Amino acid sequence: MSATASSINKASQSGGKGKRQMDKLLLQILGYVVITILAVFCFIPFLLVVSSSFSDEQSIIEEGFKLIPTSFSTEAYSLLFKYPEQMLKAYGVTIAVTVIGTVLGLFLTSMTAYVLQRKDFKWRNQFSFFFFFTTLFSGGLVPWYLMITKYLNMGDTLLVLILPMLLNVFYIIVMKSFMNSIPEAITESAKIDGAGDFRIFIQLILPLAKPALATIGLFIALAYWNDWYNALLFIQNENLMPLQYYLYKMLGNMDGMRKAMMQSGAVVNMALPTESLKMAMTLVATGPILLAYPFIQRYFVQGLTIGAVKG
Amino acid sequence: MNRSGFWGEVKKNRALLLMLTPAVLFFLLFAYVPMAGIVLAFKQYNHTGGIFGSPWNGLDNFKFFFESGNAWLVTRNTVLYNIAFIVVNNVLQITVAILLFEVAGKWFRKIAQTVMFLPYFISWVVVGAIAYNLFNFDVGTINSILTTFGMEPIDIYNTPGYWPVILVLVAAWKSLGYGSVMYLAAITSIDTEMYEAAEIDGANIFQRIWKITIPNLIPTIIILVLLAIGNIFRGDFGMFYNMVGNNGLLFSATDVIDTFVFRTLISSNDIGMSAAAGFYQSILGFATILIANYAVRKYDKDHALF
Numbered sequence: 001m002s003a004t005a006s007s008i009n010k011a012s013q014s015g016g017k018g019k020r021q022m023d024k025l026l027l028q029i030l031g032y033v034v035i036t037i038l039a040v041f042c043f044i045p046f047l048l049v050v051s052s053s054f055s056d057e058q059s060i061i062e063e064g065f066k067l068i069p070t071s072f073s074t075e076a077y078s079l080l081f082k083y084p085e086q087m088l089k090a091y092g093v094t095i096a097v098t099v100i101g102t103v104l105g106l107f108l109t110s111m112t113a114y115v116l117q118r119k120d121f122k123w124r125n126q127f128s129f130f131f132f133f134t135t136l137f138s139g140g141l142v143p144w145y146l147m148i149t150k151y152l153n154m155g156d157t158l159l160v161l162i163l164p165m166l167l168n169v170f171y172i173i174v175m176k177s178f179m180n181s182i183p184e185a186i187t188e189s190a191k192i193d194g195a196g197d198f199r200i201f202i203q204l205i206l207p208l209a210k211p212a213l214a215t216i217g218l219f220i221a222l223a224y225w226n227d228w229y230n231a232l233l234f235i236q237n238e239n240l241m242p243l244q245y246y247l248y249k250m251l252g253n254m255d256g257m258r259k260a261m262m263q264s265g266a267v268v269n270m271a272l273p274t275e276s277l278k279m280a281m282t283l284v285a286t287g288p289i290l291l292a293y294p295f296i297q298r299y300f301v302q303g304l305t306i307g308a309v310k311g
Numbered sequence: 312m313n314r315s316g317f318w319g320e321v322k323k324n325r326a327l328l329l330m331l332t333p334a335v336l337f338f339l340l341f342a343y344v345p346m347a348g349i350v351l352a353f354k355q356y357n358h359t360g361g362i363f364g365s366p367w368n369g370l371d372n373f374k375f376f377f378e379s380g381n382a383w384l385v386t387r388n389t390v391l392y393n394i395a396f397i398v399v400n401n402v403l404q405i406t407v408a409i410l411l412f413e414v415a416g417k418w419f420r421k422i423a424q425t426v427m428f429l430p431y432f433i434s435w436v437v438v439g440a441i442a443y444n445l446f447n448f449d450v451g452t453i454n455s456i457l458t459t460f461g462m463e464p465i466d467i468y469n470t471p472g473y474w475p476v477i478l479v480l481v482a483a484w485k486s487l488g489y490g491s492v493m494y495l496a497a498i499t500s501i502d503t504e505m506y507e508a509a510e511i512d513g514a515n516i517f518q519r520i521w522k523i524t525i526p527n528l529i530p531t532i533i534i535l536v537l538l539a540i541g542n543i544f545r546g547d548f549g550m551f552y553n554m555v556g557n558n559g560l561l562f563s564a565t566d567v568i569d570t571f572v573f574r575t576l577i578s579s580n581d582i583g584m585s586a587a588a589g590f591y592q593s594i595l596g597f598a599t600i601l602i603a604n605y606a607v608r609k610y611d612k613d614h615a616l617f
């Protein structure tokens with residue numbers, strides 16, 4: 001784009017050319033400066049957590065958290081990995097919920113989207129509205145909460161961490177608009193060959209929808225990985241705490257942490273390096289996302305692009 | 312055999328209908344039945360009666376809600392925060408998207424985008440931990456910087472006045488990457504011929520941005536702002552709860568409808584008042600989205616949501 005623009009510029013030797021080049025340069029400099037500053041602001045908090053988690057507890061108490069630790073220590077991590085039972089349990093819950101929720105949610109999202117975009121399905125608009133309306137109006141927290149705890153009886157189960165987040169209308173809409181770009185002829189010719197709708201969906205449509213599946217799957221997985229809200233509302237059993245909720249609990253309640261460690265055999269009257277431990281736990285709970293992030297980031301960008309273009 | 316009419320259509324589409332069944336059931340259970348449960352706002356809830364069997368108590372729940380003095384406070388906070396978020400986030404995201412598009416370095420653009428997108432990926436719990444790291448009175452980074460320069464430490468968690476600024480900054484920080492990528496996608500899809508024509512006509516780069524880029528972004532802006540306006544009575548519970556928690560000292564500046572409803576339900580177990588506040592929120596939100604959509608429809612039919 002900039003290549004064509006500059007060649008046009010060269011071609012038209014008008015008088016304002018020098019000034020226009022200046023404007024462009026000015027904007028470039030402004031762009032680099034502003035974006036660098038914002039990017040640094042986006043990144044510094046993460047560095048703070050990392051450096052705080054590697055700081056010596058005594059130095060934190062005396063001088064506070066610092067971007068560059070005055071004295072380096074891995075005490076928090078060695079403690080975390082010495083008594084990892086609770087943490088591992090929380091990891092297990094989160095991984096199970098994320099895997100099951102993503103697979104099931106993705107399957108249902110795409111199956112629903114496929115039916116809704118079938119032009120020959122007479123009631124597709126009515127059903128689309130049935131789903132869309134839920135984004136406009138809701139009964140609020142209380143009836144939803146009572147539905148889940150009292151009528152469905154799902155409190156304190158693994159199911160309550162999966163089911164309420166299974167489907168999202170916006171993902172159905174994005175998937176639907178992606179599937180609109182798959183030629184209708186595929187469905188039509190398969191029907192003529194005698195294939196059923198479900199088989200067409202599984203064998204023909206799903207493979208073609210792979211890019212959208214990857215993107216939406218990652219959005220769903222991220223939502224499950226980061227969920228703590230359903231646990232806050234519905235989970236009391238310590239063995240069912242997902243990772244983010246476990247972190248939430250520990251940040252607010254280091255005594256609980258001490259107790260959990262005592263149960264797994266730590267020294268009773270040990271003084272915990274509370275502050276660095278909080279930051280170390282934060283990092284361990286975010287770790288997999290930070291590690292996977294560089295590789296999965298482009299799928300999110302792709303997904304937003306699909307959503308933005310198709311509205 | 313009757314092949315026409317309603318049942319004929321059902322029979323013809325039975326496979327498709329079967330494929331829709333799980334989603335329909337899902338939204339019935341988790342959206343439509345709770346929608347009907349909104350009648351709880353007018354009931355004296357008891358556990359045996361449940362949502363539909365409990366006795367009616369007229370407007371008592373609303374009376375408590377409005378007389379508690381919280382209704383106005385939480386409504387004001389929710390709406391003002393959301394307006395601030397809509398304005399600040401969109402202006403910032405559009406600016407960054409335009410700059411990212413104009414900046415020449417491909418690698419710089421990629422790296423900047425990756426770094427700015429990072430906050431979107433972490434949970435609000437982790438954001439809460441970061442806030443603790445920054446703002447804690449005894450060990451927080453801000454105070455450790457202040458004391459290094461010989462200044463007095465500030466007690467952020469006990470001073471409501473700081474929080475509107477903090478929360479607006481945090482919301483902007485979390486959504487910057489996501490939003491700017493979305494706007495960047497919209498900018499990239501603008502026909503480049505328009506830019507070239509403008510250049511030939513002697514427009515400078517700022518005129519080009521102002522006259523071509525921004526007008527072409529209007530449909531995207533309208534959709535995103537419309538969606539945000541529809542949620543103007545919904546506070547982002549994850550953010551407010553993890554940043555502020557149950558710190559009552561800050562509520563005057565930070566309590567929103569969602570945190571109030573949650574506390575009333577979970578901490579005080581006052582199902583009636585909580586349901587009334589939820590009802591109030593749902594109705595206001597629904598009315599707002601209808602009005603906003605109607606206004607956009609009047610202005611330009613193509614840009615409306617529905």
